[in-house]
Amino acid sequence: MSKNTVSDRFRKVDVDEYDENKFVDEEEGGENQLGPDEAEVDSLIRQGNLMGALQAVLKNPPINTKNQNVKDRAEGLVLKVLSSFKSTDIEKGVQSLDKNGVDLLMKYIYKGFEQPSENNSAVLLQWHEKALSAGGVGCIVRVLTARKTV
Amino acid sequence: MSLYSFGLEPLSCHAWNKDRTQIAISPNSNVVHIYQKQGKEWTKIHELTEHSGRITGIDWAPESNRIVTCASDRNAYVWTLKDGVWKPTLVLVRINRAATCVKWSPLENKFALGSGAKLISVCYFEKENDWWLSKHIKKPINSTVLSLDWHPNNILLAAGSADLNCRIFSAYIKDIEDKPGPTPWGSKMPFGEVLLEYKECGGWVHSVCFSPSGDALAWVSHNSAISVANATQGKEVTQLTTGHLPLLSVLYVSETEVVAAGHDCCPYQFSYKGPGCLEFVKKVDISKQSSKGNMSAMQHFRNLDKKAITEEEETGLGSLHQNSITQLCILEGPKAKVEKFSSVGLDGAMVVWDFKVFYSLQKIVRCK
Numbered sequence: 001m002s003k004n005t006v007s008d009r010f011r012k013v014d015v016d017e018y019d020e021n022k023f024v025d026e027e028e029g030g031e032n033q034l035g036p037d038e039a040e041v042d043s044l045i046r047q048g049n050l051m052g053a054l055q056a057v058l059k060n061p062p063i064n065t066k067n068q069n070v071k072d073r074a075e076g077l078v079l080k081v082l083s084s085f086k087s088t089d090i091e092k093g094v095q096s097l098d099k100n101g102v103d104l105l106m107k108y109i110y111k112g113f114e115q116p117s118e119n120n121s122a123v124l125l126q127w128h129e130k131a132l133s134a135g136g137v138g139c140i141v142r143v144l145t146a147r148k149t150v
Numbered sequence: 151m152s153l154y155s156f157g158l159e160p161l162s163c164h165a166w167n168k169d170r171t172q173i174a175i176s177p178n179s180n181v182v183h184i185y186q187k188q189g190k191e192w193t194k195i196h197e198l199t200e201h202s203g204r205i206t207g208i209d210w211a212p213e214s215n216r217i218v219t220c221a222s223d224r225n226a227y228v229w230t231l232k233d234g235v236w237k238p239t240l241v242l243v244r245i246n247r248a249a250t251c252v253k254w255s256p257l258e259n260k261f262a263l264g265s266g267a268k269l270i271s272v273c274y275f276e277k278e279n280d281w282w283l284s285k286h287i288k289k290p291i292n293s294t295v296l297s298l299d300w301h302p303n304n305i306l307l308a309a310g311s312a313d314l315n316c317r318i319f320s321a322y323i324k325d326i327e328d329k330p331g332p333t334p335w336g337s338k339m340p341f342g343e344v345l346l347e348y349k350e351c352g353g354w355v356h357s358v359c360f361s362p363s364g365d366a367l368a369w370v371s372h373n374s375a376i377s378v379a380n381a382t383q384g385k386e387v388t389q390l391t392t393g394h395l396p397l398l399s400v401l402y403v404s405e406t407e408v409v410a411a412g413h414d415c416c417p418y419q420f421s422y423k424g425p426g427c428l429e430f431v432k433k434v435d436i437s438k439q440s441s442k443g444n445m446s447a448m449q450h451f452r453n454l455d456k457k458a459i460t461e462e463e464e465t466g467l468g469s470l471h472q473n474s475i476t477q478l479c480i481l482e483g484p485k486a487k488v489e490k491f492s493s494v495g496l497d498g499a500m501v502v503w504d505f506k507v508f509y510s511l512q513k514i515v516r517c518k
Contacts, residue, residue, distance in 0.1 A: 021268075023292050023313060099391060136393020138374030145353040145373040147314070 025147055035062040035074035041081060050085055054093050057081045058104050063148045071150060078108040083123050094130040102135040103142050107150050110143050151436060153470050153501045154192060156185075160496035162205060163477055168212035170481060174198075175494065176205035182219055184236070200227050200238045207252035207263075214258045220249035226263055226273070228282060241282040243271040251297055257304045259326055264295030270309055272321045272341075287319050287342045297357045301364040302485075305330040305339055308346075308367050310355025316369045316379070318346040334365050334381035346379060348387055356412070357399045362486040366422065368408050370397035376410055378422045390420065390428040401478040403488035403505060409434060411478055411493055416469035417503060434503060435469050473497035 016022055036057045044053035057078050062070045085093055097105060109131060112124045131139065143149070159177035166173055173192065174184045182198035182205055203223030210217050217236065220226040224245050227238040243249065247266035254261045260274040263284075270287040293313035300307055300321075307321040320339035322330060336345040346367070353372030360367055368378045374396050377389040397412035403419075411417040416435040422428045453459050466472055473496035481502060483489035494500045 021292075103391065137395055138391060138393040141372070141374045141396055142352070142391065 033060060033062045033065045033070065035070045036060055036077055038073070038077060041077055045081065045084055050081070050089065051093060051096055053081045053084070054096070055101075058097070058101055058108075061104055061107075061150050063150060074150060075108060075111050079112055079120050079123075082109075082112075082127055083120065085123075085127075087126060090126055091130050094127070094134045097134075099135070102131055103139055104150070106131050106135060106139045107143050107146065110140075111150055151470065151501065151504055153499050155497075155499045156183075156192070157498045159498050160473070161476065161494035161498055161500065163208045164479060164492070164494045164500065165208040165210035165217065166479060166481065166492070167210055168215065173500070174208050174210055174217060175500070176208060176219075177498065178204065180204055180221060180223070182208060182217075196236055198227075198229060198236055198238070201225065203248065206248065206250050209252050209254045209261065211254040211258040216254075216258070218252050218254060218261050220252040220263055222248035224248060224265075226252060226271075228261075239282065241273050241284065243273065243284050244286070245269065245271060247294075250295060253298045253300055255300045255304050255321075256302055259304075260321070260323060262298050262300065262307050262321060264298050264309060264311075266294040268293060268295070268311075270295055270298065270307070270319065270321075272307070272323065274323055274326050276325075285323060285341060287321070289342070290344065290347070291315075291317070296355060297369075299358045299360050299367075301333070301335075301360050302362070303330055303333060303364060306333065306335060306345065306360075306364070308358040308360060308369075310351075310358040310369050310371075312354045314349065314351050314353060314355070314371075316346070316348045316351050316355045316358060316367070316371075316377070317344055318367065319344055335385070346381075346385055348377075348379060351375075351377065352389070353396070356397065357410075359400045359402050359408070361402050362405055362484075368400050368402060368410075368422070370400045370410050370412065372396045376400065376408070376420055376428065378408070378428055380425055383425045386425045388422070388426055388428045390430070392418075392430065394418070398474065398476055399478040399493075401480065401488075401491060402485065403480075403491065404486055407431070409478060409491065411475035413474045414469075415467055415471040415474060415495065415497075417475065417478065417493060434505075470501050471495040471497055471499060 036059050041053050041057045062074050109124050109128050162176045162178050164175045171187050174182050176182050180201045183194050184196035185192035186195045201221040203221040205221045207220045217229040226241040226243050229236040229238050245265040245267040249263050249265045251264040263271040268291045271284040273282050273284040276283050295309050295311045297310040305322045308318045310316050320343040322339050322341050351371045355369050355371050358369040365381045370376050375389050375391045379387045395413035397410040400410040403409050408420045409417050419431040419434050421431050475493045475495040477494050479492045480488050481490040481492045489506050492502050
């Protein structure tokens with residue numbers, strides 16, 4: 001067969017970029033979202049007030065921002081709080097959250113699943129079990145359908 | 151509550167005739183079957199075979215006895231019964247993608263067709279040329295239109311689409327009708343005017359339904375939520391997120407009660423009493439009591455031989471439908487006080503739900 005000597009770089013072009021009617025998500029100002037307050041959360045953990053730390057770390061979720069650092073920092077902080085809970089207290093922690101809190105917690109849990117490591121998988125699975133019984137499968141569906149997530 | 155199985159194929163859509171003695175269904179193919187009720191059984195009396203693509207929507211106009219069908223072959227046909235045979239008339243919908251849903255207007259002088267071409271085709275009959283014409287609503291729809299519902303005033307049309315928006319348009323066609331009076335949704339209603347655009351639905355909007363008075367609009371979206379917009383309260387939207395799998399169809403059964411069903415295979419009842427007051431009432435299903443009766447020795451060994459199990463296992467779902475419910479339809483009762491509604495699902499079954507039973511049960515509970 002004859003060899004194709006013409007360049008095939010055209011195959012790497014993303015044609016969707018040139019589509020005039022391409023669907024773009026609404027851009028909402030996410031510049032002011034800085035994620036949960038690290039100092040506040042750390043001090044609450046040190047005091048042993050884990051319930052308070054959980055509430056604090058779920059505030060100001062960096063949903064709209066495009067800054068990946070802010071998102072990574074928020075995720076790291078959430079994992080720190082989740083790991084510092086005792087297994088028996090996890091259920092109480094989940095009960096103290098309202099519906100939106102459980103949805104947000106589930107988003108962070110799945111974000112954590114994306115980068116599994118020795119430490120966090122077991123903890124995340126325990127939290128996942130309790131969050132699932134509180135939020136139902138609908139909670140997980142909302143993690144999947146959310147266009148802007150943590 | 152009664153279940154009738156129309157076979158193994160999923161039922162894409164269904165529509166009833168005026169006196170509910172006939173049902174038109176499509177078993178996930180390009181054919182519409184019309185069944186006639188005979189005692190407890192349904193017998194097939196007609197087959198409508200004009201479409202070349204999978205049928206996505208059927209609607210039966212009760213007064214004028216016309217059926218409109220739409221399919222993924224980008225066509226829609228209006229069927230009229232002549233001498234006991236259903237004759238199709240092609241409708242020029244002018245879409246270049248599949249049609250997804252179709253609904254007759256309350257006065258049956260026009261119908262709306264949603265499509266994957268990011269537009270809604272509002273079709274009406276032009277007597278001079280003896281054909282069906284269409285007008286398009288395009289802006290600002292950005293993706294497939296998944297569901298439609300008409301307001302009781304025959305002018306406003308609600309559309310749920312895959313661009314995560316729920317909108318209300320005006321489908322006023324001045325050639326065939328008089329100018330509409332103002333409604334709580336707005337007073338200026340030229341064709342294509344957007345009277346409501348809610349952008350934060352959170353997921354594809356699978357189904358929309360106006361309340362009996364038309365002052366509220368309920369919809370269900372793919373993020374497992376049900377929402378209601380209230381025109382009389384400044385078009386304020388209340389959303390309730392549920393812990394169930396996404397709902398696919400929503401139906402108003404009274405001015406305040408809403409029934410929705412979907413991938414959880416059973417209908418749920420919700421109640422909307424005002425802004426911020428949308429709550430889950432109950433599951434509309436009688437759970438099957440698993441009959442762990444005495445098994446004969448023969449059955450025991452049969453299970454062991456065939457399935458290698460020693461106990462009787464429940465492999466069916468606890469609900470009447472064994473697969474997702476795709477569409478709900480009012481069966482008996484006026485819109486403001488529905489007594490029976492029907493559901494069809496991917497399991498090929500059609501279930502009739504009796505709401506009267508539940509109204510009376512509710513009364514009993516309250517008297518205590």
